[in-house]
Structure formats: C-alpha cells, structure tokens
Amino acid sequence: xxxxxxxxxxxxxxxxxxxxxxxxIENEFVKPGKGQAFNRVKFRNLKTGRxxxxxxxxxxxxxxxxxxxxxxxxxxxxxxxxHFMDPSTFEQYxxxxxxxxxxxxxxxxxxxxxxxxxxxxxxxxxxxxxxNLAVVETDPGVRGDTSGGGGKPATLETxxxxxxxxxxxxxxxxxxxxxxxxxVERAKD
Amino acid sequence: xxxxxxxQPSAEIETLKRRAQLLADVRRFFSDRDVxxxxxxxxxxxxxxxxxxxxxxxxxxxxxxKPKSYYLQTSPEFAMKRLLAAGIGDIYQIAKVFRxxxxxxxxxxxxxxxxxxxxxxxxxxxxxxxxxxLQDVAGLPAAISMTYHDAFKQYLDVDIEVxxxxxxxxxxxxxxxxLPQDWQCERDGWLELLMSEVIEPQLATLAVPVIVFxxxxxxxxxxxxxxxxxxxxxxxxxxxxxxxxxxANGYDECQHADELHRRFEKDNQQRQAxxxxxxxIDGHLLAALDAGLPACTGVALGLDRLxxxxxxxxxxxEVISFDFERS
Numbered sequence: 001x002x003x004x005x006x007x008x009x010x011x012x013x014x015x016x017x018x019x020x021x022x023x024x025i026e027n028e029f030v031k032p033g034k035g036q037a038f039n040r041v042k043f044r045n046l047k048t049g050r051x052x053x054x055x056x057x058x059x060x061x062x063x064x065x066x067x068x069x070x071x072x073x074x075x076x077x078x079x080x081x082x083h084f085m086d087p088s089t090f091e092q093y094x095x096x097x098x099x100x101x102x103x104x105x106x107x108x109x110x111x112x113x114x115x116x117x118x119x120x121x122x123x124x125x126x127x128x129x130x131x132n133l134a135v136v137e138t139d140p141g142v143r144g145d146t147s148g149g150g151g152k153p154a155t156l157e158t159x160x161x162x163x164x165x166x167x168x169x170x171x172x173x174x175x176x177x178x179x180x181x182x183x184v185e186r187a188k189d
Numbered sequence: 190x191x192x193x194x195x196x197q198p199s200a201e202i203e204t205l206k207r208r209a210q211l212l213a214d215v216r217r218f219f220s221d222r223d224v225x226x227x228x229x230x231x232x233x234x235x236x237x238x239x240x241x242x243x244x245x246x247x248x249x250x251x252x253x254x255k256p257k258s259y260y261l262q263t264s265p266e267f268a269m270k271r272l273l274a275a276g277i278g279d280i281y282q283i284a285k286v287f288r289x290x291x292x293x294x295x296x297x298x299x300x301x302x303x304x305x306x307x308x309x310x311x312x313x314x315x316x317x318x319x320x321x322x323l324q325d326v327a328g329l330p331a332a333i334s335m336t337y338h339d340a341f342k343q344y345l346d347v348d349i350e351v352x353x354x355x356x357x358x359x360x361x362x363x364x365x366x367x368l369p370q371d372w373q374c375e376r377d378g379w380l381e382l383l384m385s386e387v388i389e390p391q392l393a394t395l396a397v398p399v400i401v402f403x404x405x406x407x408x409x410x411x412x413x414x415x416x417x418x419x420x421x422x423x424x425x426x427x428x429x430x431x432x433x434x435x436x437a438n439g440y441d442e443c444q445h446a447d448e449l450h451r452r453f454e455k456d457n458q459q460r461q462a463x464x465x466x467x468x469x470i471d472g473h474l475l476a477a478l479d480a481g482l483p484a485c486t487g488v489a490l491g492l493d494r495l496x497x498x499x500x501x502x503x504x505x506x507e508v509i510s511f512d513f514e515r516s
Contacts, residue, residue: 007290029293032385033428033435034410036241036378037291040367040386053367055386058290 001064006039006056014046014067017054021046021065021118029058046116046123049102065118072115074107082107084115084122095122103127105160106178127178132187133157134173138164154183199506199515208496208508212283214326215303215492224279224305229268231285235471236260237267238456239410243289244468245298258469261287264489265304266411267474270442273306273485274477281305283492295434295494297505297513306487312425312441315486316400319429319437322490323398327499329431334400338421344388349405350421354379361386377407393433402427411449412440429490432498439488446478 004015009027016022026042037058044051046067056062072084072093081094093115099122103113106127116124138154154164154174162176164183173187198205216226234257236244242263250256262268265284272280286302307315316334323329341347347360357379362368365386374382392399402425406414409424417423425441443449450470457467496508506512 007292027293029291029296030385031241031291031296032381033404033438034239034241034408035381035385036374038382055365055368055372 001066003061003063005061006058009039009041009056014065015043015062016065017043017045017062020048021067021123023067025051046118049124066120067116067118067123069114069116071112073112074109076109077107082125084113084125087112093117093122095125099123100125103178106131106133106158108133108158129179130175130177130184132173132175133160135164135168135170138168138170140169195515198510199512200508200510204496204500204502204508205510207500211326211492211496211499215283215322218322218325219281219305222279224281224307225277227269227272227277227280227282229262229265229272229282229284231262232259233262233267233471234259234469235267235473236468237263238453238460238468238470240456240459240463240465243465245287245289260468263288264302266487266489267471269304269306269487270482271473271477273308274480274482276483279305279307279309292513294504295497297493297509299513299516300505300509301492302489303492304487304489306442306485308483308485310486312402312427312439312486315439315441315488316402316427319439319488319490320398320400323429323431323436323495327495329498330397332398332400332429332431333395334402334427336403336417336419337401337405337423338403338419340388340392340401341383344391345383347383349380357383377405380405380408389430389433389435392430398429398431398436400427400429404428409443409452410440411443411452413443415441427488434494434497435491436494436498437488437490439486441486442482442484444478444482444484446475449478450475 004013009024011024011026013024014021022043022045024041024043028040029037030040031037039056039058041054041056042051043054070086073087075083075085081096082100084093084095100107103125111131114126115122133156135154136157139152151163151165153161154168155161160181162181162183164174175184175187177184219226244263245261246258248256249259264286265282269280269282282304284302284304285299287299289298291298310318320332324331338349341349345360354376357376361379361382362370365382403417403423404426406422406424409426412424412426414422414424427439428435429437453470460467493505493508497505500508502508
C-alpha cells in the first residue's frame with residue numbers, strides 16, 4: 001500500500017493508525033509562530049466508528065489503508081456470518097457481527113447495502129438512508145384516522161421497531177429513514 | 190472541453206473590492222505618518238536560514254552561463270534593512286511573499302505581507318502603532334497586551350522561568366488532545382505547541398486583539414535580546430493574535446552583524462543536522478549591518494489574514510483572487 005505525506009492529507013483519505021484503518025474527516029495545517037509546522041487531523045476509526053484527533057509533524061508519512069466501499073446485495077445469514085454478494089461478479093463476502101452491528105435491524109434479502117471492505121473483508125455494513133419494509137406486527141388499525149397523531153409501535157420484517165400512525169395495518173409496506181429509525185410514509189408500489 | 194475547467198476566482202468580486210479598499214486605507218495610514226512606500230526585489234541570491242522557513246528557489250541560466258540559484262523572498266526584511274542602513278528613514282512595503290509547503294485553510298504558499306520599519310519608534314510605540322493600524326483600517330477593537338511569561342502564567346499556571354522541559358512536555362501531552370505520547374521536540378517546540386494549541390484558543394475567545402511580547406530569548410529570530418523589567422532575559426519580539434489568527438510579528442531589530450551571523454550559522458548547522466538544505470547567508474545584509482543599521486523596530490503583518498477578520502470569511506481562498514490551486 002502507498003504511503004502518504006501530511007502534504008497529501010485531505011478529507012476522505014484512508015490511512016492506518018495504530019493498526020486500525022481510519023478515514024480523515026478534517027485536516028488543518030498549523031504553523032505556530034516561527035516554529036515547526038504540524039497537522040491537526042480529525043479522523044474516524046473505521047473499525048470502531050469513533051471520531052478522534054491526532055497531531056502529526058508536517059512531512060511525516062502514514063501508511064495508506066486498503067479500504068474500498070462497494071454496493072453489495074445481502075443474501076442470508078448462517079447465524080455466525082452475514083453473507084453479501086457483488087451482483088455483477090457474484091463474488092461473496094462474509095461480514096461478522098461487528099461489521100453489521102449498525103445495520104442488523106435493516107437487513108433484508110436482495111436489498112443493496114454499502115459495504116466498507118478492509119483488505120478485502122467487510123469492515124462496516126451501512127444501510128441505505130431509506131428502506132421499504134413490511135409491518136409484521138402492530139395493534140389493529142384505527143379506521144378513518146389519517147391524522148398520524150399519537151401513533152403506535154410497529155415491528156417490521158427485519159426486526160426493527162418504529163413508531164407509525166394509528167391507521168397502519170399489518171402487511172403494509174412502509175418507507176423508513178434508517179438514520180433516525182422513523183416512519184416516512186406508506187411505500188408506493 | 191475547457192468548459193469543465195473551473196477558471197473562476199476563489200473570492201467573490203465584492204470581497205476583492207473590499208480588499209482594494211484595505212490596500213488604499215493602509216497606504217493612507219502610512220502616508221499620513223510620512224512613512225515611505227518602497228519596493229525591493231522578490232528574487233534574491235540569498236535566503237533566510239530560519240530552520241522552519243522554506244524558500245522557493247529558481248535558476249537563472251541564460252545561454253552560455255553557469256546556472257545560478259535565486260530564491261523567492263519569504264519576506265522583504267533583508268532588502269528593507271539594507272535601505273534602512275543606507276539612511277532611507279521610515280519605510281513600508283506591501284509585498285508578495287512565498288513560503289514552500291505552507292498550504293491550508295489559513296495558509297497559501299504565496300501571500301501578501303505588509304511590512305514596515307520605524308527608526309524613530311521604540312518597541313512599545315510600534316506595538317501601539319500596530320494596534321492603531323488595526324483599529325483604523327480593519328475596525329478592530331483596541332488591543333490588550335501581555336508578556337509571553339504572563340500568558341503562560343495566566344492560561345497554564347506555568348512559570349516558564351523555572352519550569353523545566355520535561356514538565357512542559359508533561360503538560361503538553363496531558364492538555365493537547367491528539368498529541369502522540371512519543372512526540373519529540375526541543376524546549377521551544379513544547380513552548381510553541383502550548384502556545385498555539387492551549388493559549389491561543391483561549392486568546393481567541395477574547396473579543397479583542399492580543400499582543401504578546403517579550404518572547405523567550407531562544408525564539409529571538411532577528412530581534413534584540415535584552416533584560417526586561419522583571420529581570421528576565423527575553424527577545425524584544427511580539428506577536429499579534431486576533432480572532433484565532435496569528436496576524437503579525439514584530440521586533441526591536443538586532444543591529445549587530447556578528448550576532449546575526451552567528452544565529453544564521455547556527456540555523457544552518459541545525460538544517461544540516463536535520464538533512465534540510467543549507468541556505469546561502471545574505472552577505473549584503475551583513476555588510477549593511479556592519480556599515481550601521483540605525484536603531485529601529487519593524488513588523489510584518491499578513492494582509493490576507495486581516496481580510497479574514499474584516500470579512501468574517503473562514504478560508505484564505507475566499508479573500509484571494511485566485512488561491513494556490515487555481516493559480
């Protein structure tokens with residue numbers, strides 16, 4: 001893997017730090033008075049998801065991280081691994097529990113997810129911002145109530161629970177915002 | 190195909206008009222005080238030796254001649270001091286200056302510097318003049334001032350006269366988020382880190398510019414070293430901080446050729462030790478100092494950064510017609 005000097009730092013650059021792949025969020029060149037310049041870097045640790053800061057001496061180098069993002073189709077789980085497939089090459093990728101933690105409750109077969117691969121293995125599976133999922137359990141709908149006021153919990157086919165308007169019935173397909181876990185609208189066919 | 194190239198300026202036209210006004214105001218400020226505008230060469234056969242200042246270089250090589258290196262100025266300081274030694278009196282210059290590798294939100298490798306020298310003014314009086322200029326041309330509130338020693342005392346509860354280097358290191362490592370535990374530098378490096386990462390952000394929260402003066406003697410650069418009223422051996426050097434920016438750096442100028450020559454040689458030795466290029470020492474400057482530089486004070490102020498304060502913009506690119514990427 002290539003190495004990068006601080007002069008090449010910019011947001012989105014993937015590099016290795018203390019054995020973990022990281023992605024630069026913000027890079028600031030600092031030169032105190034007449035002293036040695038340094039770079040103040042805000043980055044996300046792609047393994048833990050945490051955001052941190054680090055100071056580098058200017059002209060220091062870091063090792064690049066072999067990190068790529070791919071759109072992969074979710075196939076199935078065997079309980080230990082969650083299997084994804086590249087729809088164009090049919091190549092399979094197995095993600096472990098850590099990698100799917102953030103998207104577990106939104107995983108549906110044949111849907112496409114953004115998978116971050118590190119050295120060819122899934123590091124992080126991110127759901128699309130919006131998914132369409134069917135309601136498998138909720139209290140009976142209240143006929144005529146289309147105001148959406150109040151609401152009730154509904155369990156979706158992937159296990160996620162979201163608050164929905166009172167008129168929603170079991171079997172209906174809903175459009176849901178995965179970032180906030182909120183109901184958006186009834187899905188249009 | 191050319192339509193995909195972003196040829197537009199990086200600053201808005203309105204901002205460039207404000208910039209022109211600033212230049213006009215600066216010229217009026219100095220003409221009101223009988224300070225003469227001068228121009229000096231941008232290209233020089235010599236260059237500053239300061240270890241963390243990297244000059245651009247180019248080669249002069251007309252057909253049949255041996256190639257000769259020339260350097261783009263990092264500031265017009267040396268040539269202006271030669272004018273002072275020649276007896277020109279109070280002078281200022283608005284100059285394009287160039288610093289290799291300095292690129293970021295608040296750095297552009299080519300930038301505009303306002304530099305002036307006042308043989309008639311003392312060190313404190315020059316600080317007052319900088320304050321007056323900032324109020325006059327940029328509408329900033331009146332500045333406050335404090336010694337470097339007091340800034341460390343007030344914001345870090347550290348007495349730098351008695352605190353050893355390893356204590357400074359401990360403080361820096363515990364107070365600066367993201368500083369790796371294996372960070373290595375000399376005493377001045379730790380002081381600079383604490384200044385820029387701990388003290389400056391606190392100065393930035395004050396609504397007024399802050400002039401920090403009497404720097405450690407080890408950070409004298411081209412300033413005189415003297416014993417101040419507290420009995421501390423310090424450099425007659427000041428920096429102006431405003432809105433989280435380092436805006437200006439001033440000296441009561443060292444007049445001694447031998448002393449400066451020693452500092453330049455020492456810089457070059459350190460450059461050699463760090464495998465950085467050794468710079469050609471400016472013999473013209475040293476000869477001028479030998480002939481006699483009048484007692485004088487001088488200061489350099491970044492006009493692009495002043496534009497940030499005036500306009501409230503966040504990036505230098507927004508106050509420069511074409512930033513480095515579009516140059």
